[in-house]
Amino acid sequence: MSILVDENTKVVVQGITGNEGLFHTKQMTEYGTKVVAGVTPGKGGQKVEGVPVFNSVMEAVKSTGANASAIFVPPAFSADAIMEAADSGVSLVVCLTEGIPTLDMVMVRKYLKEKGTKLVGPNTPGIISPGKCKIGVMAGYIHKQGTVGIMSRSGTLTYEVVDQLTKKGIGQSTCVGIGGDQIIGLNYVDLLDLFEKDPGTEALIMIGEIGGTAEEEAAQFIEKHVKKPVVAFIAGLTAPPGRRMGHAGAIISGGKGTAGEKMKALEKAGVKVVRNPALVGSELSGLLKKA
Amino acid sequence: MKIHEYQAKEILRGYGIPVPKGRAAETPEEARKVAEEIGGKPIVVKAQIHAGGRGKGGGIRVVNSPAEAEKAAKEILGMTLVTHQTGPAGRVVRKILVEEGVEIKEELYLGVVMDRSRECPVIMVSREGGVEIEKIAAESPEKIVKEWVEPYVGLRPFQANKIGYELGFDPGQVGKLRSVVSGLYKTFYEKDCLLAEINPLVLTGGGDLIALDAKINFDDNGLFRHKEVAALRDLNEEAPLEIEASKYNLNYIKLDGNVGCMVNGAGLAMATMDIIKVFGAEPANFLDVGGGATVEMVKNGFKILMSDPAVKVVFINIFGGILRCDTLARGVTEAVEEVKVNVPIVVRLEGTNVEEGRKILRESGLNFTVASGMQEGAQKVVEALKTKG
Numbered sequence: 001m002s003i004l005v006d007e008n009t010k011v012v013v014q015g016i017t018g019n020e021g022l023f024h025t026k027q028m029t030e031y032g033t034k035v036v037a038g039v040t041p042g043k044g045g046q047k048v049e050g051v052p053v054f055n056s057v058m059e060a061v062k063s064t065g066a067n068a069s070a071i072f073v074p075p076a077f078s079a080d081a082i083m084e085a086a087d088s089g090v091s092l093v094v095c096l097t098e099g100i101p102t103l104d105m106v107m108v109r110k111y112l113k114e115k116g117t118k119l120v121g122p123n124t125p126g127i128i129s130p131g132k133c134k135i136g137v138m139a140g141y142i143h144k145q146g147t148v149g150i151m152s153r154s155g156t157l158t159y160e161v162v163d164q165l166t167k168k169g170i171g172q173s174t175c176v177g178i179g180g181d182q183i184i185g186l187n188y189v190d191l192l193d194l195f196e197k198d199p200g201t202e203a204l205i206m207i208g209e210i211g212g213t214a215e216e217e218a219a220q221f222i223e224k225h226v227k228k229p230v231v232a233f234i235a236g237l238t239a240p241p242g243r244r245m246g247h248a249g250a251i252i253s254g255g256k257g258t259a260g261e262k263m264k265a266l267e268k269a270g271v272k273v274v275r276n277p278a279l280v281g282s283e284l285s286g287l288l289k290k291a
Numbered sequence: 292m293k294i295h296e297y298q299a300k301e302i303l304r305g306y307g308i309p310v311p312k313g314r315a316a317e318t319p320e321e322a323r324k325v326a327e328e329i330g331g332k333p334i335v336v337k338a339q340i341h342a343g344g345r346g347k348g349g350g351i352r353v354v355n356s357p358a359e360a361e362k363a364a365k366e367i368l369g370m371t372l373v374t375h376q377t378g379p380a381g382r383v384v385r386k387i388l389v390e391e392g393v394e395i396k397e398e399l400y401l402g403v404v405m406d407r408s409r410e411c412p413v414i415m416v417s418r419e420g421g422v423e424i425e426k427i428a429a430e431s432p433e434k435i436v437k438e439w440v441e442p443y444v445g446l447r448p449f450q451a452n453k454i455g456y457e458l459g460f461d462p463g464q465v466g467k468l469r470s471v472v473s474g475l476y477k478t479f480y481e482k483d484c485l486l487a488e489i490n491p492l493v494l495t496g497g498g499d500l501i502a503l504d505a506k507i508n509f510d511d512n513g514l515f516r517h518k519e520v521a522a523l524r525d526l527n528e529e530a531p532l533e534i535e536a537s538k539y540n541l542n543y544i545k546l547d548g549n550v551g552c553m554v555n556g557a558g559l560a561m562a563t564m565d566i567i568k569v570f571g572a573e574p575a576n577f578l579d580v581g582g583g584a585t586v587e588m589v590k591n592g593f594k595i596l597m598s599d600p601a602v603k604v605v606f607i608n609i610f611g612g613i614l615r616c617d618t619l620a621r622g623v624t625e626a627v628e629e630v631k632v633n634v635p636i637v638v639r640l641e642g643t644n645v646e647e648g649r650k651i652l653r654e655s656g657l658n659f660t661v662a663s664g665m666q667e668g669a670q671k672v673v674e675a676l677k678t679k680g
Contacts, residue, residue, distance in 0.1 A: 076515060101483055101513035102405055106442045109410050125612075137583075139612035139643055154558020156610045160665065163610070163641060180557060181512075182407050182485075209558055212407045235561035238546075238568045239577070242376075246542045246557025246579040248512060249407070254425040259565075276569050277562040278666035 001200025002129035002174040003149070003191070004092055004118070005068065009133045012037040012057060012066035012090065014073055014081050016048055020096075021072035024137055025049050028070070031140040033133050036064040057088040068092040070126070070135045078122060079104035086117035093185070094135045095122035102248070105183035112185070119185025123247065124177035125155040136177065146171015148284065149195040151188055152207035153180050153214075153247065157235060157277070161205060164281025170288065173201040180247030182211075188218035196226050203229045203288055205280060206271070208262055210236035211250045215262035223269040229287045230271045233280050234259045292509045294523045295339040297388040299505035302482065303489070306474040309501045313390025315339065322364035325389040326357035333392035336363040340382040341528040343423070343506075344374030350384065353392060360389055385527055393501050398491035399458075400424055401472065403479040405486075406439065412479060414438045414446070414472060416454050420491040446476040467500050482520055483513025532595055539591040541580055548573025550672055551602035551634075553592050555584050555609050555619075563608045566669045572676055575602050583614050589622030590629070597630050604675045605636040606668055616640045616648030624655040635660060635675040639668035 011028070015021040016038025026049050029035050035051050037060035044055035054060040057069065069085040071078060071093065078097045085093045093112075100122050112119055120127050126136015131145035142159055144166045152158040158177060165172065176191055178184055188206060195201045204226075208215040215234060222230055237259040239245050241252040252258050263273045274283050297315040304310050312329050316322040326334045334357070338350030345351055350372045352363040364387055373381035398420035406413040417435045419427050427435055436457045438450045451472045455465030471492065479487040486508040493503045514521045526534055536543035542557065546564075550572050554560035557579045564574040576599060580592040596602065609619050620640065627636065639662040640648045652659045660675065662668035 075512065099512045101516070102485065102510045103442070103480065103483055103513065106405075106411055110441075110443055137612070142612070142642065152558070154556060156554075156556025156612070157558030157562050159610045159612055159642065160559055160562070182405060183410050207558065209561060214408075217408065233562070235558050235565060238564040238574060239561055240544070240546065243544050243577075244511075245544065245561055245577055248510075250557060250561070254423075254428075256425075275565070276666065277566055278664060278669075 001198050002132060003194040003198050004174060005127055005129050005133040005135060007132045009068050010034050010036045010066045011135055012039060012060045012069050014039045014069055014071045016040055016053060017043050018072055022048060024072065025051060028134055031134045033135065037066050057084045061088045061090060066090060068135060071095040071097060073097060075099035079108050082108050082119065083111050086112050086115040092118045094120040094126050096124060096126060096137060098123040102182050109183060120176060121179040121185060123181045124179040127176045129174045130172050142166055144171035147200060147202040148172045148205060149201040150175040150205045151191045152177055153209050154207060157207055161207060161280045168281055168285050170285060173198060180249055182249045187214050189221045192218060192221055192226055196228060203284060205284060206230055206232040208232060208234040209250050210239050210252050210259050211257040216265045219265040219269040222271060231274060231280060231284045232266050232271045233274050233277050234262045292511055292514065292524060293341045294507055296505055297339055298523050299507040302478060303502055303505055306478045308471050308474040311390040311393050311501060313388060315386050316389050317386055319361045319364040322387060322389045323357045323361035326360035329391045331391060334360045335390055335392050336360055336367060337388045338367050338372055338384040339386040339388055340372055340384060342374050342376035342382060344376055345372060348372045348374040393493055393503060394495050395493050396496050397494040400490045401475060401492045402488040403476055409439055411442055412440045414476060416458060418458055440476060446473060464498060471500050482517060483510045484508060485510050532598060536595050539588060541588060541592050543595055544577040546574050546576050548575045549601050549603040551575045551596045551605040553578050553580060553596055553607045555580050559610060566665055567672060570669045570673045572673050575599055586618055586622035589619055590626040593623065593626035594630050597632060602634060604634055604672055606672045607638045608665060608668060609640050611642030615644040616642055617644045617651060620648040620651035624651060624657060627657050637662055637668050637671045637675060639665060
């Protein structure tokens with residue numbers, strides 16, 4: 001099993017005629033994802049990579065039954081694209097775009113709560129349930145179908161951890177990049193809840209980083225509601241305060257949001273916190289053997 | 292993006308928030324002229340740098356005449372100001388703000404900041420102003436009044452009133468505070484800020500409120516729709532290598548160690564710094580060439596990283612996904628050929644086309660140490676440092 005996306009997920013790609021949209025539509029289709037529609041306003045009626053293009057998400061959903069959206073549009077238009085997807089009734093929106101204004105996301109989140117739409121990202125590599133469905137830009141081949149659920153604020157660091165697992169023969173149920181921005185859609189708590197309830201997930205890996213309090217909130221949730229073993233790595237123990245470390249959300253401000261604080265909170269909640277990022281895979285492998 | 296106090300005050304003035312009379316100056320003569328225009332005393336001369344703690348560092352003077360203002364300006368302009376926020380190197384003062392002195396009856400704190408967990412802006416006010424909000428929060432959190440703003444409806448007058456009465460103000464003062472709070476929220480919202488802060492907001496003997504100091508941090512992601520804000524960027528306040536990196540869309544941050552790092556992706560870049568530390572060495576920088584770096588970006592990133600004289604060994608840690616390792620290996624070899632490199636380079640390549648990538652490195656004839664994992668890479672970096680002595 002897996003969470004959020006599987007073999008029944010039908011994807012509409014917003015921004016399908018742009019460079020990124022086109023390239024990744026091809027990659028996703030090759031991986032086996034059912035990309036059923038694309039949207040670029042004004043380009044309806046065309047076909048790209050064998051996928052029909054529509055002028056609006058609503059049209060695409062009505063004609064193809066798409067139930068998830070992948071967004072590859074520039075930051076200035078992303079908030080609108082996310083809201084359009086929610087309005088059309090898809091249940092999951094994955095927004096890959098980096099650089100969306102924070103206040104736009106504040107509005108988006110309110111709108112999505114009213115619509116009941118789930119959002120992954122923005123500023124994320126996306127989501128993949130290996131062997132079933134990939135909505136995003138991650139390289140599919142490093143993944144392997146299995147029972148470890150991964151959630152992360154980072155892209156390449158997630159590839160690193162997935163690679164460690166796959167090389168040990170340990171597969172993944174679903175890997176979710178929650179996004180590197182300050183205001184994001186699904187957070188650790190939402191995913192912990194889904195993974196805990198998923199019979200196909202046996203253990204969890206949480207990859208966090210400096211900034212905000214999402215990891216601390218996750219720790220509180222784990223203490224109360226999560227029985228499955230959790231291994232965590234928090235990036236940025238050596239990051240200086242007050243500097244934005246690449247991701248818009250990765251900043252220690254006013255002495256808050258340090259890696260040390262997050263590690264402490266997670267350890268208190270019974271999470272196995274790994275300090276050496278190269279050892280996340282072997283730590284998890286050890287836990288699985290014990291169980 | 293950060294701006295100077297004088298710039299922040301000009302923005303606030305535009306939103307109807309009272310600020311002291313005065314303006315910025317770049318020469319002692321200009322300072323004297325501004326003081327003459329203000330035409331009273333005392334006059335305050337304040338160094339303009341992007342860091343707090345200027346008073347303690349000797350960057351703020353209170354004087355009583357235009358001639359004294361000129362003299363104070365002469366002393367402050369050009370000085371290297373070291374505060375708890377500048378680091379030991381300090382910042383050179385290139386501009387000063389000359390303004391009228393204000394009679395202080397009470398100092399308040401007023402700030403609007405993005406609350407990440409509640410996903411909306413929060414207004415914070417305290418009568419314990421003049422010190423950092425973190426200090427108030429740590430020592431007497433009950434003295435901070437908070438009000439969250441629903442972005443759909445904006446700040447409602449009742450919310451601003453609530454704050455005023457909760458602080459114990461009389462009805463006249465509440466009205467004045469409401470106007471300042473509304474102005475600051477409007478600034479925050481309309482200019483895409485992540486932080487807009489007046490500290491202290493001064494209550495004068497006459498019962499007026501005046502913004503004595505101001506700080507605004509803008510959301511970099513929102514700058515594309517505020518050209519007037521983007522124009523306020525002061526390159527003098529940024530490290531030269533960081534400016535160079537930003538030209539190529541690279542994220543570079545200078546640190547204190549001697550292991551130069553080049554990584555693709557912010558999370559992996561931080562993790563690389565962390566693993567270097569786990570093995571007992573210190574990173575010289577954070578450098579994220581991007582999850583989808585090109586040969587050109589890798590080349591430029593490498594050149595920037597090598598222009599830091601503190602770098603004694605380089606660790607290149609790349610996890611190729613969509614981005615292919617052979618492309619990356621080409622970027623690195625081209626860069627190494629162009630830049631004169633006399634320090635050891637440890638390369639760890641993983642991901643798509645890794646074998647071709649490693650082959651390119653091996654056959655380049657250049658002196659790379661190839662590592663097969665992040666851990667082995669970090670170990671080899673530390674060994675290289677030792678052998679170098």
